Amino acid sequence: MSSPSPCPLCDSTPERMFPQAHDWLVRCPRCRLGFADPQPTDAQLAEIYSAEYYSQFGYQQGAADAALARIKRATYGRFLRSAEKFTGKPAPGRPRRLLEVGCGLGYSLLAGEARGWEVAGLEPHAMAGAGLPAHLAAKMVRGTLDSYRPPEPLDLVSLIDVIEHVRDPLATIRQAADLLRPGGVLMLATNDVTSRSARRLGPRWVHFHRAHLWYFSPATLTRAVEKAGLTPLGVRTAWRVYNLQYVASILATGANFPLARMMARLSLKLTPRFLRLMSWPPLPEGMVVLARREG
Numbered sequence: 001m002s003s004p005s006p007c008p009l010c011d012s013t014p015e016r017m018f019p020q021a022h023d024w025l026v027r028c029p030r031c032r033l034g035f036a037d038p039q040p041t042d043a044q045l046a047e048i049y050s051a052e053y054y055s056q057f058g059y060q061q062g063a064a065d066a067a068l069a070r071i072k073r074a075t076y077g078r079f080l081r082s083a084e085k086f087t088g089k090p091a092p093g094r095p096r097r098l099l100e101v102g103c104g105l106g107y108s109l110l111a112g113e114a115r116g117w118e119v120a121g122l123e124p125h126a127m128a129g130a131g132l133p134a135h136l137a138a139k140m141v142r143g144t145l146d147s148y149r150p151p152e153p154l155d156l157v158s159l160i161d162v163i164e165h166v167r168d169p170l171a172t173i174r175q176a177a178d179l180l181r182p183g184g185v186l187m188l189a190t191n192d193v194t195s196r197s198a199r200r201l202g203p204r205w206v207h208f209h210r211a212h213l214w215y216f217s218p219a220t221l222t223r224a225v226e227k228a229g230l231t232p233l234g235v236r237t238a239w240r241v242y243n244l245q246y247v248a249s250i251l252a253t254g255a256n257f258p259l260a261r262m263m264a265r266l267s268l269k270l271t272p273r274f275l276r277l278m279s280w281p282p283l284p285e286g287m288v289v290l291a292r293r294e295g
Contacts, residue, residue, distance in 0.1 A: 009224060015027060040210050045211075095116060104125065106121055108121070193216060209254070209256070232289070238284070239284055242279075248268045
């Protein structure tokens with residue numbers, strides 16, 4: 001196997017993390033950034049992000065779809081409250097402007113609209129906006145940051161569970177920052193490779209899979225936003241709302257933990273529908289990093 005690419009944060013030569021379990025996964029010995037090397041090809045990524053991609057999160061039609069929207073809206077609402085401490089109150093006659101990058105099915109736009117934001121979404125996946133009200137679906141653009149230009153500078157650009165999927169996170173952060181007004185805020189949410197569950201499970205951690213190209217810690221993600229020219233505003237725990245349908249659907253397709261996969265499949269089969277779709281209290285999972293574009 002060829003030598004890994006240098007770490008994009010500190011230019012050190014990374015080491016294989018779990019060569020027996022994940023021979024594509026490396027970690028920088030200096031800054032501890034984890035990443036996929038080699039990255040999947042475009043063809044492999046196209047297979048990963050197929051039309052069935054959202055089924056692993058329990059996406060179905062009808063009640064399950066409504067339940068997924070409910071837990072996602074609750075989670076995104078919590079994230080927005082964190083960002084609003086730094087974006088300030090809207091000026092009279094001018095709502096705050098939010099772009100959700102990689103907004104998927106679009107449930108984050110429901111949360112933004114409910115909190116008074118003027119929202120727009122950006123998503124390359126074919127399922128973009130599935131199930132949204134028509135007026136919100138019309139505010140979604142099929143595409144990426146490479147070509148998107150908002151009509152006016154934005155108060156907040158949000159990437160929720162996105163930065164770990166992109167080819168070049170530093171370039172993505174810079175592109176997002178370019179869309180902000182001076183004083184505007186960037187919000188990133190992702191999993192924490194130094195979390196207790198990651199340390200305990202090692203190679204069995206559920207987030208080690210080929211759709212994720214980058215594995216950040218609070219320190220490395222903060223360093224990334226600084227390197228992209230932004231001023232960090234802090235790191236917060238990501239409190240997320242789940243239900244059994246969502247969690248078990250992910251575990252049921254995971255390859256890292258066979259026992260968890262078996263138990264998840266049994267849960268999906270045996271648990272009554274109303275219990276599978278019932279929202280849980282918020283749980284800590286991952287991190288939210290906020291950063292400001294200075295004038």
